[in-house]
Amino acid sequence: MYYKYFGLVESPFSISVNPRYLFMSPRHRDALAHLLYGVGSGGGFILLTGEVGTGKTTINRALLEQLPGNVDLAIVLNPALSAVELLATVCDELAIDYPKGHHSLKDLTDALHRFLLNNHDKGRKTVLMIDEAQHLDFDVLEQIRLLTNLETDSEKLLQIILIGQPELTEKLGRPELRQLNQRITARYNLEALSLEETNAYIRHRLQVAGLPSGRELFAPGVVRAIHKRAQGIPRQINLLCDRALLGAYGRKLDRVNRRHVAAAAEEVFGTAHASVNRSSVPPWLWIFSGVCFGGLLLLLAVGFRAGPSPMPVPTAADNLINDASVNAADSGTDTVQNVGARSEPQAAGWMINEARALEQLWQLNSDAPFPAEVCSGLENEPDVDSLRCQQGTAQVWDSVIALNRPVMLDMQTPARFSAATLVVAFEGPLAWVLSNDGIKSIRLVDMATAWRGRYRMFWQPPQGWNRPLVEGDIDPAVAVVAQLFATLDQQVTPLTKQRFTPALAERVRLFQAQNNLTADGVVGVQTLLKLNDALGKGLVSGAALRRAQWLMEGP
Template sequence: MYHQYFGLKEAPFSIAVNPRYLFMSARHRDALAHLLYGVAGSGGFILLTGEVGTGKTTINRCLLEQLPDSTDIAIILNPALNALELLASACDELGIDYDPDNTSLKTLTDKLQRFLLDNHARGRKTVLLIDEAQHLDFEVLEQIRLLTNLETNSEKLLQIILIGQPELAALLQRPELRQLNQRITARYNLEPLNLAETRAYIRHRLQVAGLAPDRELFPDAVVRRIHRRTRGIPRLINVLCDRVLLGAYGRNKARADRAMVEVAAREVMGERPAAKVWPWLLLPLCLLLIAGLLLWFYWPQQPVLSEHSSPAAVAAVSERHNLPVVTLQQGEQEEAVSALAAAGPPALNRSWLLPPRQAGEYLWALHSAITVPAEVCSTQVQEGLLCYRERVQTWDALQAYDRPLVLELVTEERFSAAALLIAVQGQEAVLASSQGLVNVPLTHLAKLWQGEFYLLWRPPEGFAKPLSIGDKSPVVAQVAQMLAELDGQERPLATTGFSATLETRVRLFQQANHLEADGVVGLQTLLKLNEQLGIDPTRAQAKTLLLGRAND
């Protein structure tokens, strides 16, 4: 078929679930994390909903692969059962013997309870997973709720996962099901892919199928059209992309175009071509755009400051150059205006070039209100803060640290200096200075910087080395609690021992934040956790804080 024409080893957009083509978007990883928390919890219901084709089956398969060996699971794929048939199916899945000629709700429930108690005594968990649960009727749902009454003094004996379409969530809102709804300990609605995820999804499947790195079958304009037609639903993306490639093959085209998407949409989805906007309707918009550009280029410039400039003029120029107005004591206004006027454009403003000690003090003040110690960047924890020093080669490497950093510089006169980097925006660095925040071209700053920088962060108490599966220490409990807070969960995935479930959650977190997904909790993972939990200030928080202080 067409896959050979495009140099592929196989058809990349089959709707069959193939583990080799597994694509986990950020929302898929979040969904899996919620299920893992639910299974590791003390029992109850876990709810996963999503539109048809959004990837619920993918999540199910990932969950089954991540469950520890000490878990027994019963999977019900056909929910069109009555209460008695459901219990019998659960017993069949778990290997529980019963007399098929002498069954009742009581006998099956009793046998299931004995199995659950024996499993609990052996340290094993039992999970009941029901797919397409939106088709369950009230009687069956009530029987499922009663199964969660099987418990010990500390936890439920059976964990139940309900998976279905969005109407399942609406069904559980009915008053007669409020008792079941209140027992749901984790719930997640799987949304379709956004445009960026759709682009990555298509590229991923083509690469797995063997597409050469230098070939492009779906240009960006085509991907946008596919996302619009499929609304980001993976199954529809597969169907549409398959038909588009088939159309390109039939026309001897090297890649797809938007016209092929429209034809394919009509064939497989019943979509009609988008209505065209008459060109003359766009004329007023073009005229407005031209007028806006003229105003932009010919708008009067701000006045030049002098020592006689008013405070209002100083405020205007400061705002134009992204320099917050600093509140000054009486008698300092003239001196400040002269300095600001002499500084000129931000590219020539040297107020951001700080003595090393002063830059460290500024950084410390963003993390703590406690007096700055004698040594800002210490290898020992001081007031809960630890310094981390590193050397990188590119600005891109610095972007991985979403926090304020001190860049260690050497001036053209060969003196030691420093700059407090708040953010990198395009081709400019946002630096803190005695006058507020200034934008400095990276080319200007790079002349003074050889790649050395340091940052401050708050490590978990007692953290001394990276944590991995099998480790047992109070630090493991702190990390598990941090992840639970991030996910909005009451119970962490571990207490003192680094479990396989916790390792899976760590890997998901690392993947979502573009870190090496090795399941080991090291410095980079902890830094990212601190940023997302607000333990350490991010770039945006530091910028807001500096602006607030300047305006106070």
């Protein structure tokens, strides 16, 4: 991708956990020191909290690497368990034998107690780490507290590390959990990076990725913009930097500018995140703006009476193009038709030959040569360049818009000939299409009568995935999907390998609910598309629009 263009040897801002990119800010070092102290002090509970993406997994990895050799560690990554299931998971992690099939809390506690006593006699320590602990039920937390009653005269036999989001601190502050809260011997809340730490973090990742000395990709002003929009959260910094570099690459620029950051923020976080906070604007500026706006309305009214103005009125969609293409206004080439200048239905500008539309759709998604017989409709059609053709039908625009990908629509001309329309992106009631005249905005209402309800698109499925996966399936693709969720959650170990376990099904349902999908636990195309979006894989609409503009202008 873009990294070679900037002299890098690999992508510097991947959200997957890579130990080579470990960045320990002063905040991370303080957090690690608190955890190491808690483990060494022989106390009961250690607490680490922080917002999503602040680097808790980074701390976990550093802690694991620095634990002494005489420590046995059990890690629970899925806390959505009952008390019995949690104890069984701990026993499994520590390879403790216990009665299989029907087993009680007493059976499991007795087996764990015997193991802890034997470990203590051998001079070994036992540590239990529970991630996402804010999801633990109250009765499970109480059972965990009881585990710390297993002790000798001098120390606890089991050290417990609770890791979670700030809600965990609020939960532990409840009166019914005061006994557990009082047993916490070390606690640390991991906060976001400062501006200086953000600058050091970005520099560190670029250097690890092989940035040549003396080259600067992010000027100080751009770093300030990234820090402000990402709020100092490392994961969001990664997403913004990655998309901003992609934008600069698409424009063949040597450095990222603030326009790239703004476009990246809109793509990653949505328009609401990129909007101006009204409370931060001085009241006098709103008054001044109101006066100017009133004057503008008056001028428009006068102009309307005098006759239509030949100057087209820019729309929000025009701004989207301008944000993605710096200095496009200075080029003197008008490739984007204004929304107000409607194309007549009989004009074939936005309805083109099917073969040409399919080839252009491929060029949007891949730099590889256009393959023969792609999207032929044959069963088990092989993937090309890791891309798969997805064909489907839809009754309403909402279904196609939800794909968040460029699509080729099967159309019918007024003379009842077959045609196609290549939609690069949707924006409200408009579609941005590649036409004979360049990129144009077309109203969906004008396209509706010609659309036959069929679409085609390219996407990147997990390796080996050929059918929807359901709980109980045993398939190599299950391991790939589990690893994708582990990457998304910044977890070292996936929930499963080749068997689709109840734990993975629950994680899938949670993800589906968060993304407004049917929470059925089935890993199908829609779920994988949203998972790709969350991981930054594939050509989403915003990036497709910028790439289309770049392809139209030429390298």
